[in-house]
Amino acid sequence: MQRNEMWIKIVPNDNLFFRTGRPFGMGSETWTDSIFPPYPSTIYGALRTYLLFNRGSLKKFKEEGYEDIGSSKNKGNMKIIGPLLALREAILFPAPLDLVKKKENEKLVLLSKISRPKIFFSDYPHDNLLMFKGDNQVEEANVFIDDLTLKDYLEGKKKEFFYIKKSKLYLIEPKIGIARERLTLTSKEGHLYRIPMIRLSRESFILVRVSKVLNMPEKGVFNLGGEGKTVYYEKLEGNPLEIFVNGTLNLTNRVFKIYLATPAIFEKGWLPNWIDENSLEGNFNGIELKLICCAIGKYVRIGGWDLAKKEPKPMYKAVPAGSVYYFEVLDNTTEEEIRNTFHLKNISDINPEEGFGLSLVGDVP
Secondary structure, three states: OOOOEEEEEEEEOOOEOOEOOOOOOEOOEOEOOEOOOOOHHHHHHHHHHHHHHHHOOHHHHHHOOEOOOEOOOOOOOOEEEEEEEEEOOEEEEEOOOOEEEEOOOOEEEEOEEEEOOOOOOOOOOOOEEEEOOOOOOEEEOOOEEEHHHHHHHHOOOOOEEEOEOHHHOEEEEEEEEEEEOOOOOOEEEEEEEEEEEEEEOOOEEEEEEEEOOOOOOOEEEEEOOOOOOEEEEEEEOOOOOHHHHOOOOOOOOOEEEEEEOOOEOEOEEOEOOOEOOOOOEEEEOOEEEEEEEEEOOOOEEEOOEEOOOOEEOOOEEEEOOOOEEEEEEOOOOOHHHHHHHHOOEEOOOOOHHHOOOEEEEEEOO
């Protein structure tokens, strides 16, 4: 039976380990960092490898390839959306970076967009600033929000939001190990190391939409991340992102925002390649826009290992998930055209088919 698109639920069989792009070699470093959720390319590569061995023809993959998962020289037509995290029935998202956390309570508050003051002397390039106007002490919000909260945020209905701590989703379990000699199996001196493993709570799991894949089994087991760990997946009925499909965009002030639910790799670093670096204006699929401000986190390094070529993949500096871009519409583009172009689309300049740059469109109150 052929299937071109399906949502899958991924549940770990044990704890998991996902390395950052930081170099790590036993004997020189004793500790390496872990990231979670995994980068889209990690999920994409693991699923592609699973599908390859599920079909059982490595020779065909190297010589001819498949239409959907490609070959050792090309990726094929396979695409994914995600990964996204879920806790019971709720889909979770990294808190948008134009929200900050109040220190005295359990809420996030929206920063205000203001015009750049004339006495503001800086190389800051934008016409607008994002500022907190209250008297409270605030800090960066390295937390999650659920799908209902994100919908309220995107619709501009509220300015304060509840959040979910990472400890509700997973715990970090340090693992200590040591390298061994191949022949004697004795421990190598100076090769003690420690890595942080991720253990999801019983009610947490990972969601991914896989499309343009033929004959994908509705359930199975595959390797994911480091340390040889495995996960179980099964097909989900319906669309977990249905809540965001139907909606409206208020363009009365001709301004909207784009929220990134997954990291995005842009050719100009933090700036999409279709935006001019000087004017900050650009044309995306016929829509004339100007970037007026943004809230961007510290870049993340995304690389990997190419199994076919047996060499490292290119290392990219990516804009992290949760980053937000504010745009002014310079032409007569309608709300519907904006949503059809950007909403629930992967807009990364590089490797969008791997799940990078999942964007959702929102109002700017």
